[in-house]
Amino acid sequence: MKQNGKITFAGFIFLLLLAYGGFVGVKLIGAKYTQAQIKNEVSDKIGFLRGTGFTSEMGEQAIVEILLKHKNVIFDKEQGVVELTIDKGKMKIKYYFEYKIDIDLILFKKIKSIKHNNEIRSYD
Secondary structure (H helix, E strand, O other): OOOOOOOOHHHHHHHHHHHHHHHHHHHHHHHHHHHHHHHHHHHHHHHHHOOOOOOHHHHHHHHHHHHHHOOOEEOOOOOOOEEEEEEOOOOEEEEEEEEEEEEEOOOOEEEEEEEEEEEEEOOO
């Protein structure tokens, strides 16, 4: 009868589920932000490096360095796919890379596989 201001067991469970749902939402938004940040960093780095002395090996190494500096990115140099080609005829630099983001949601882990395929102009 005197339940005014007190929480029941069902209410407590509902509060925990609501808090966990908010936590999961924040973690998923953070993973999406990391994905966009990696894409922008790679584009900026290749845009900075392109020029007459730019080689595909230099570009691939720059992409690998960016991927390795993020702590929640799973990337193995031997198994990871990083390709960069320079088409001098069309004056384009095409690059493709794959990686995985590890999202720790306390109760379980989610691994999201991401593939980026893009091209920018070359200044040769």
